[in-house]
Amino acid sequence: MTDSVRIEAMFRTAMEVLRDSPEPLTKRQVTDAVASSFDFTPYENHRDRQGRPRWEVMLGWQTGNAATIGWIIKRDSRWSLTEAGFDALETYPGAKLYTEMARRHHEIRKQRQQAHDQLSGNEQLIADALAVVAGGSWTSYQDLAKAVDLPEEQLSHFLAHVDIPGAYRVANEDGTLPGDGMRHFRYRGGDIAQRLKAEGATFDTQGRLAADDLVPWWEIRDRLRQLPPTAPEAPVQRAWLVRGSSVDGRDLVPIWLHKGSASLAASSLQEISIPIARDELKAIVEDNYQHKSYAVRETKLAEFDAFCNRMRPGDYVLTTTQGKTYVGRITGDAAYVASSDKRSNLRRSVEWLNPTAPVPFANLPQPLPAKLHSQSDVVELTENIGAIEELLAALDIDLGDAAPEPTKELAFPAIGQDLADAILVDRAQLQRFADLLWENKQLILYGPPGTGKTFIARKLAGSLGEPSAIKLVQFHPSYTYEDFFEGFRPVQRADGQLAFELRPGPFRQLVEAARQHPSDPYILIIDEINRANLAKVFGELYFLLEYRDDAIGLLYSGETDFTLPPNVFVIGTMNTTDRSIALVDAAMRRRFRFVELHPGLDPVKGLLGRWLERLRKDDEAAVHNLDAPEVLDALNVRIEDHDLAIGPSYLMKPEIYRREDGLADVWETAILPLLAEHHYGSPPSVLDRYRLASLRRGLAAPE
Structure with a gap:
């Protein structure tokens, strides 16, 4: 056949x-020998x-597969046959050799499927793409991102945090090889260059991987497309916002609805063949739009x-006009059309699903209203497909697809009595804390030291979310936005030079994980929240803490429509001896609910007595210092400042009650030094x- 390769x-x-060679051969020697035979x-x-x-x-692909199953070794830029390869040549005549190799390789792919299925949708795409980059070859972040249709920043984030x-x-x-900061931890600290060389990859004199071994995005x-799927897979569905309400002063949305289309103006763009490589498109945009600013050119390229x-x-595709939203499905490929008015040079056919029943912004499911406020003409809404399908269900639009699996509703579980019993706090009190967190998304537990603020915060979060959905950070005076959310970090490149890469902080990591699991609560615990400059640490995110339904542009990554998912919650703890609650600014007061934990107030009041009673039942040696609750209460009566009281946590240690001098030790080494600091200079x-x-x-004196 003229349209196939005799692979x-x-x-x-x-x-x-390879069998007939007395020594290992280079890739070029093998391909030259094959070329001489055909x-x-x-x-x-x-x-x-x-x-x-x-x-x-194609031969490079298949010899890579043979290396995967152990028939060929590609090491130090040389290829050789293994014993299994020799046996295979003798066992499988003619084309059966290739058939058996393909079968074994397919079996290996099936064995990897179980771990593969545990990855999220985008992670599976990346794993599939990397599976075709065989040993002895490599690809770049840019090529891999293009192959799987993901932003390069998102791809690099996955590779650094997911084991693929x-x-x-x-x-x-x-x-050049990336620094350790861009790799998953299992690859950090190892000699990646040596590992690649062992597979057959070659390096030039400057330590860079050879261009001949690069697997580009189109390959x-x-x-x-040629590999058989290991399991039935649905195509990845995306969603987009395309603006048409004001194109050079004209509202094109009515025309789109009538003609079943959507378009981009591209008034200065020359005729192009679609699809087109991003690098080629970038060069054309730079040339055609050189009269525009660099910011406009970057935006046009992305669109x-x-x-x-x-x-x-x-x-899915959404568009808006006059405060109302239309939703449709793309039905055709993009085409360049030289429109006479230069308002619709790039076009796609669209089946509009609600042309006569537009949805007002106020009736859209969250977070679509915030996303639709983006100023770009094209905005990806893929992570909000759930909200779009919720919208379609509300419109009673049947797309003829299989009914989706019912999704779990985001909710906090009820606080159980077992938690209340374990931490000796009234269940109703704990439920009140959970309700306040649910209603306002942000909660602060404040009070003097030793009142169990962090302990209760962690126990409460643990009862409301899975362990993997809870993250704790501690603020301090030098803590910054870059530490907390994202910032550029120095990394050492393979050539020894330092470079700066944008790296996510703990809050950004939590937010991105929450987006992947919208039905599960994700909780960030900020210990000592008042010890940092909050305006400096939160930056523009401060706005989103109050206006959860809106979007905002980010300082470093350039995202213009960043939102906080509704399943992200924040619990802060505040020690009132460090900074009085009265000094907290009004902006922070608006964004958080405040719950005081004080030795003289429930649920802390009487906590030490309840704990000590339980200890005596479980520990026969705990017979000393049983007057500790009364002594602590007497101490707090003598401390005149409400915010400087001492909480019971200092005295909730079993060894205090097993030794006669246990309470005295804690008093002299923990409590009195704290009070001495409060009375410094006296x-x-x-x-x-x-x-x-x-x-x-x-206490012993008569009344």
Whole structure:
């Protein structure tokens, strides 16, 4: 056949060349030997964008698969046959050799499917793409991002935080190896260059991976299409906002609804062939829009790339006009049309699903209202597909698809009596804390030291969310936005030079995880929240704490429509001895609900007595210092400042009650030094009224 590659015969020839060689061969020696044995058809000899013939590319894929199953070794830029490879040549005649290799490789892919299925949708795409980058080859972050239709920043985030096989084969565009900060922890600290060399990858004299071994984005896509799926997979569906309400002063939405289309103006864009490589498109935009600012050119490139290359038939599309929203499905590929008015040069056909029943902004499911306020002409809404399907259900629109699995509703579980019993706090009190957190999203537990603020925060969060959905950070005076959310961090490149990469902080990581699991509560605990400059740490995110339904632009990443998911909650703890609650600014008061934990108020009041009673039942040796609750109460009576009281946590340690001098030790080493700090500059005698002996004498004195 003229439109196929005789890969079975070529693969066998390559194996025989390796078998007959007394020493390992280079990749070029193998391909040259195969080339001398065939008269190639025009189809087989067709060159790709790197000038490589089609047969050579396919042979590289299949020898990579043979290396995966253990028939070929690719090490130190040399190829050789293993014992299993020798046996296979003798066992499987003719084309059966290739068939058996393909079968075994397919079995290995099936074995990896279980771990693969545990990844999220985008992570599965990346894993599939990396699976076709065989040993001895590599790809770049830019090529891999293009192959899977993901932003490069999101791709690099996945590779740094998700364990995806073969991720070490991803390098920078120039062939330099990324720093440890861009790798998953299992690959950090290792000699990645040596690992790649052992697989057959080659490096130039400057330590960069050879361009000949690069697997470009279009080759990854081509091979993904040729590989048989290991399991039925639904196509990835995306969603988009395309603006048409004001295109050079004209509202095109009525025309779109009438003609069943959507378009971009692209008034200065020359005629292009679609799809088009992003690099090629970038060069055209730079040339055609050179009269515009760099910011406009970057925006146009992103919009044109999304419209021409990333959108696909079946994707949802939304548009707005006069405060109302229309939703549809893309039904055709992008096309360049030289429109007479220059208002719709790029077009796609769209089936509009509610042309006569637009939805007012106020009636849209969250977070769509915030997303639709973005100023870009094309905005990806893929992470909000759930909200779009909720909208379609409200409109009673049946797309003829299989009914989706019912989703779990976001909710806090009720506080159980077992938690209340475990921490000796009234269940109704704990339920009140949970209700306040649910209603306002942000809660602060404040009070003097030793009142169990962090302990209760962690126990409460643990009862409301899964352990993997809870993160704790501690603020301090030097804590910054870059530490908390995201910022540029120095990393050492393979050539020894320092570079700066945008890295996510703990809050950003929590937010992105929450987006992946919208039905589960994600809770951030901020210990000592008042010890940092909150305006500096939260930056523009301060706005989102109060206006959860809105979006805002980010300082570093350039995102213009960042939102906080509704399933993200924040619990802060505040020690009133560090900074009085009265000094908290009004902006913070508006964004948080405040609950006081004080030794004289429930649920802390009487906590030490309840704990000690339980301890005595469980520990026969706990027979000393049983007057600790009364002594602590007497101490707090003598401390005149409400915010400087001492909480019971200092005395909730079993060893205090097993030794006769246990309470005295804690008093002298923990409580009195704290009070001495509060009375800094006063005569030492001021502490006498707080000493253990003085308090006990006061309790023993007759009334």
